[in-house]
Amino acid sequence: MVADKQADSHESNDILVSTQEVIKNALNKLGYPEEAYELMKEPVRMMIVRIPVRMDDGKIKIFTGYRAQHNDAVGPTKGGVRFHPNVTENEVRALSIWMSLKAGIVDLPYGGGKGGIICDPRKMSFRELEALSRGYVRAISQIVGPTKDIPAPDVFTNSQIMAWMMDEYSRIDEFNNPGFITGKPIVLGGSHGRESATAKGVTICIEEACKKRGIDIKGARVIVQGFGNAGSFLAKFMYDMGAKVIAISDAEGALYDPDGLDIDYLLDRRDSFGTVTNLFEDTISNEEMLELETDILVPAAIENQITKDNAHNIKASIIVEAANGPTTLEATKILTERDVLIVPDVLASSGGVTVSYFEWVQNNQGFYWKEEEVQEKLREVLVKAFNNVYTTSQNRQIDMRLAAYMVGVRKMTEAARFRGWI
Ligand SMILES: NC(=O)C1=CN([C@@H]2O[C@H](COP(=O)(O)OP(=O)(O)OC[C@H]3O[C@@H](n4cnc5c(N)ncnc54)[C@H](O)[C@@H]3O)[C@@H](O)[C@H]2O)C=CC1
Numbered sequence: 001m002v003a004d005k006q007a008d009s010h011e012s013n014d015i016l017v018s019t020q021e022v023i024k025n026a027l028n029k030l031g032y033p034e035e036a037y038e039l040m041k042e043p044v045r046m047m048i049v050r051i052p053v054r055m056d057d058g059k060i061k062i063f064t065g066y067r068a069q070h071n072d073a074v075g076p077t078k079g080g081v082r083f084h085p086n087v088t089e090n091e092v093r094a095l096s097i098w099m100s101l102k103a104g105i106v107d108l109p110y111g112g113g114k115g116g117i118i119c120d121p122r123k124m125s126f127r128e129l130e131a132l133s134r135g136y137v138r139a140i141s142q143i144v145g146p147t148k149d150i151p152a153p154d155v156f157t158n159s160q161i162m163a164w165m166m167d168e169y170s171r172i173d174e175f176n177n178p179g180f181i182t183g184k185p186i187v188l189g190g191s192h193g194r195e196s197a198t199a200k201g202v203t204i205c206i207e208e209a210c211k212k213r214g215i216d217i218k219g220a221r222v223i224v225q226g227f228g229n230a231g232s233f234l235a236k237f238m239y240d241m242g243a244k245v246i247a248i249s250d251a252e253g254a255l256y257d258p259d260g261l262d263i264d265y266l267l268d269r270r271d272s273f274g275t276v277t278n279l280f281e282d283t284i285s286n287e288e289m290l291e292l293e294t295d296i297l298v299p300a301a302i303e304n305q306i307t308k309d310n311a312h313n314i315k316a317s318i319i320v321e322a323a324n325g326p327t328t329l330e331a332t333k334i335l336t337e338r339d340v341l342i343v344p345d346v347l348a349s350s351g352g353v354t355v356s357y358f359e360w361v362q363n364n365q366g367f368y369w370k371e372e373e374v375q376e377k378l379r380e381v382l383v384k385a386f387n388n389v390y391t392t393s394q395n396r397q398i399d400m401r402l403a404a405y406m407v408g409v410r411k412m413t414e415a416a417r418f419r420g421w422i
């Protein structure tokens with residue numbers, strides 16, 4: 001038990017440590033003093049909560065949850081809530097820092113926040129999940145709210161969970177408060193385009209990256225790791241654009257067809273947790289899939305999938321990170337030396353929080369936009385952000401991850417400076 005805990009904290013510690021390393025490097029390159037790094041290296045607030053839930057067998061189970069608020073110099077913090085057995089405190093800390101960077105890159109009036117609960121929703125009933133979601137909101141209610149910290153979906157959470165959380169917060173607040181959370185169902189104040197927004201943002205980044213590398217998406221080979229919210233919509237967008245999606249995967253394994261998979265068929269069969277490969281006998285492993293010949297590779301599942309151990313074997317010429325933290329720093333270095341273009345997570349996956357911002361704006365003004373308006377605004381934001389980061393990387397002769405951190409960290413550091421914090 002103790003050994004497990006140590007192994008866990010070591011792994012997620014690495015994510016935090018590597019994030020801190022790039023933040024430090026970015027702040028140095030921008031010429032900020034040491035105090036800026038001291039402020040930015042950790043969340044300003046971290047809440048740990050214990051949530052009792054009566055399970056279907058009548059017994060009470062206590063769950064541990066977290067909410068990290070990285071930096072609120074620019075505005076309220078914002079970021080998703082993850083339900084996953086491997087959630088750790090340090091992972092949530094790192095994820096909250098990445099949210100601040102995303103908000104900076106796409107220029108939103110937010111800082112970063114992130115939440116997580118250690119649980120396996122795949123093994124819980126609907127009723128147990130509702131009780132856990134409501135219990136989490138009650139536990140963190142003092143530090144969240146539409147002008148403080150606005151949660152959203154992440155791994156293994158969805159619009160139904162957002163709806164329960166919004167309802168619980170509205171009860172506590174004693175009035176209907178849709179702006180407390182984003183990623184809600186449309187009938188409860190959700191925005192058109194939010195469900196597919198992360199994948200749409202990734203698609204826009206793929207289009208821009210392909211232009212830089214002279215790759216035609218039509219006919220290009222694409223591999224997508226993860227078939228949940230981000231991965232499944234992305235596979236569908238690529239498929240509809242005429243790309244050949246040769247492999248997809250989920251937590252159980254991967255499917256591969258060099259002639260291209262039938263994505264519509266797979267979408268019809270996947271379950272609500274993004275699992276589909278368990279229905280097939282002829283599967284390969286996630287590890288094997290990542291090393292297949294391809295033009296574009298999109299990790300859209302979990303952290304630390306591309307490491308120094310497999311980076312030399314990756315064949316893709318473009319990697320677009322839909323997932324948070326799929327590539328380690330060592331792997332980034334190896335791949336960059338091999339001239340692989342990596343579009344980093346903090347840029348590539350920022351479509352989700354961008355449309356979440358649109359949702360929050362619509363909730364605040366009580367006036368709702370058409371799907372086309374959302375899509376047009378999202379494209380404008382993402383194309384500008386991509387080119388800003390790309391140009392920074394070219395001008396400074398640095399990889400796109402460091403360039404993205406430089407772009408992302410600047411606004412909150414300036415805001416903190418004007419506030420007199422540093
Ligand atoms: N949903 C959103 O709006 C956003 C999601 N992201 C990131 O995208 C990634 C995926 O998130 P979602 O699609 O929302 O989650 P999801 O819960 O909808 O889907 C997760 C997918 O990853 C697969 N998976 C889980 N563990 C795996 C493993 N060990 N190996 C391979 N596949 C595994 C699952 O089977 C599922 O297909 C995460 O890193 C998340 O933080 C980033 C920005 C926004």
Ligand SMILES: O=C(O)CCC(=O)C(=O)O
Binds near residue numbers: 080
């Ligand atoms: O939609 C949001 O507010 C946050 C999405 C998120 O958690 C992420 O980008 O990692």
